[in-house]
Amino acid sequence: MQRRSFIQAAGAAAATLGVPGVFAQDWPSGPVRIVVGFPPGGGTDALARVVAQKLSVMWNQTVIVENKGGVAGVLAAEYVATQPSDGSTLLMAHINSHALAPSLQPKLRYSVERDFVPIVLVGVTPNLLIASPTQKALTVKDITALCAAEPGKVSFGSAGSGSAQHLALEMFKLQAKVDAMHVPYKGSGPLLTDLMGGQIQYSFETMTAATPHVKSGKVIGVAQTRTKRAKGHPTIPTMQEQGFDGFEATTWYGLAGPGKLPTAIADKINRDVNTVLAMPDVQERLDAYGAEDGGGSRDKFARFISTEIDKWARVVRDGKVKVDA
Secondary structure: OHHHHHHHHHHHHHHHHOOHHHHOOOOOOOOEEEEEOOOOOOHHHHHHHHHHHHHHHHHOOOEEEEEOOOHHHHHHHHHHHOOOOOOOEEEEEEHHHHHHHHHHOOOOOOOHHHHEEEEEEEEEEEEEEEEOOOOOOOOHHHHHHHHHHOOOOOEEEEOOOOOHHHHHHHHHHHHHOOOOEEEEOOOHHHHHHHHHHOOOOEEEEEHHHHHHHHHOOOOEEEEEOOOOOOOOOOOOOEOHHHOOOOOOOEEEEEEEEEOOOOHHHHHHHHHHHHHHHOOHHHHHHHHHHOOEOOOOOHHHHHHHHHHHHHHHHHHHHHHOOOOOO
């Protein structure tokens, strides 16, 4: 597979270059923190912990995940933007903080371009349209019909106003020409708890967070939101297969550092995370979560972020989407 071949090649190079001692005078001597903008139990948290555990072993150094939930990941990004640029504090950057917030949050306290150094893309996942086990409408056609019959009453949870789940819902409402009730939470963990309990009906949840609960039968997978099926969910049809041509709303994750992070440190972390992503057990975890297309250069990640900012700015504008500041 082309992606894996690239990552494995990068991993081979990293084997000799990824030793902390190479940058002894600059590399942080204490623990390294990966800050996640959501509570434990969500997709961002899950992938951050996979990467952190592997880096801890590789670096023989403590790498911890620190959760700072709020404003769909924006609070964590604001925090990391103000931290020392010495490699001791990294952000698990996310579509919410780095692609959606620039057009949704007019008073954003950071600039994605100025205040962050993109390090590496960890993965891109579809969202999963999932249903509470109490629901009877379990196809996109039936859910659309339910929303049309009960405008503004059918509830869809998200990880917060302005989150990837929220924007996927807005895209669905536009294409289906229906209204629905948006119920924002402070992360995927509490959202999934309420969905499993029947307090809300549906969600365009991240595949990473939804997968364990779909596999266990606690929630029902209805559709996925890339135009092709993810390897981890070969039996769940796409939105496109169910009549929504071209529907693509992904969630993505990647590491970024504060804006003055030295190039040597950013390059080292990029190489080492490419090595982690090439590990067979990590690839297995990523495939199960539907996280694909990760790895590659720092420039690749920077270009990807720029493209995403432009794409979602058009959706926000065309859908007249507004969130609470």
